[in-house]
Amino acid sequence: MLSIHPSIDNGITRGNPDFKGGKLHCHCNSNKVEVTLAGNVAHNHACGCSKCWKPKGALFSVVGVIPVDQVAVTANGDKLHIVDSSAAIQRNACKECGVHLFGRIVTEHPFKGLDFVHSELSDSKGWQEPQFAAFVSSIIEQGFRPNQIDDIRAKLQKEALQTYDVLSPVLMDLIATYNGQKSGKLPAKL
Numbered sequence: 409m410l411s412i413h414p415s416i417d418n419g420i421t422r423g424n425p426d427f428k429g430g431k432l433h434c435h436c437n438s439n440k441v442e443v444t445l446a447g448n449v450a451h452n453h454a455c456g457c458s459k460c461w462k463p464k465g466a467l468f469s470v471v472g473v474i475p476v477d478q479v480a481v482t483a484n485g486d487k488l489h490i491v492d493s494s495a496a497i498q499r500n501a502c503k504e505c506g507v508h509l510f511g512r513i514v515t516e517h518p519f520k521g522l523d524f525v526h527s528e529l530s531d532s533k534g535w536q537e538p539q540f541a542a543f544v545s546s547i548i549e550q551g552f553r554p555n556q557i558d559d560i561r562a563k564l565q566k567e568a569l570q571t572y573d574v575l576s577p578v579l580m581d582l583i584a585t586y587n588g589q590k591s592g593k594l595p596a597k598l
């Protein structure tokens with residue numbers, strides 16, 4: 409059976425708006441990398457892009473953001489390496505199991521100050537559920553047959569996930585506002 413993502417395939421569990429965070433662990437059997445998040449994630453979404461970490465067999469990643477000051481590596485950080493240091497999001501992954509623990513933006517960017525994380529790496533319950541599906545058409549680049557993409561969009565929409573081929577309008581508007589202010593076409597203060 410085709411898997412979109414284990415947290416979506418059999419229906420989405422709603423998060424707890426009062427949830428206060430928890431610990432993420434990589435998939436190693438021992439000496440797991442541990443990252444402690446001092447808050448919930450926001451803008452959590454299914455992402456079909458080729459760069460985000462996906463659990464085995466899944467077509468999509470589920471990834472959300474959290475302020476960088478709420479992210480701390482609390483064990484076995486020596487096992488982390490940056491997957492692609494030229495990418496806007498520097499994904500810090502475990503060298504042994506390959507799981508991405510956090511993706512950090514270190515250059516000037518509309519989302520600088522936010523880390524990208526996968527709350528499924530936590531045993532705690534209450535994380536924000538996925539809100540939308542991004543970069544859906546990107547799964548085709550990775551080998552998914554284009555004539556079946558409408559089935560994927562239908563499955564996502566059945567779970568009330570609006571589908572986009574970039575990010576959601578809210579996030580695209582944030583990026584466009586940042587770019588407009590940077591170029592001077594928009595005033596710095598809106």
Ligand SMILES: N[C@@H](CCC(=O)N[C@@H](CSCO)C(=O)NCC(=O)O)C(=O)O
Pocket residue numbers: 455456457458459460471495496497498524542543546547549
């Ligand atoms: N078609 C490409 C898209 C890759 C892409 O642009 N990914 C987005 C979303 S990642 C989380 O939402 C992005 O912002 N990437 C920046 C980065 O990865 O540094 C593909 O599939 O590779």
Ligand SMILES: [Zn+2]
Pocket residue numbers: 434435436440441502503504505506507
């Ligand atoms: Zn690991």
Ligand SMILES: [Zn+2]
Pocket residue numbers: 455456457458459460469543
């Ligand atoms: Zn992605």
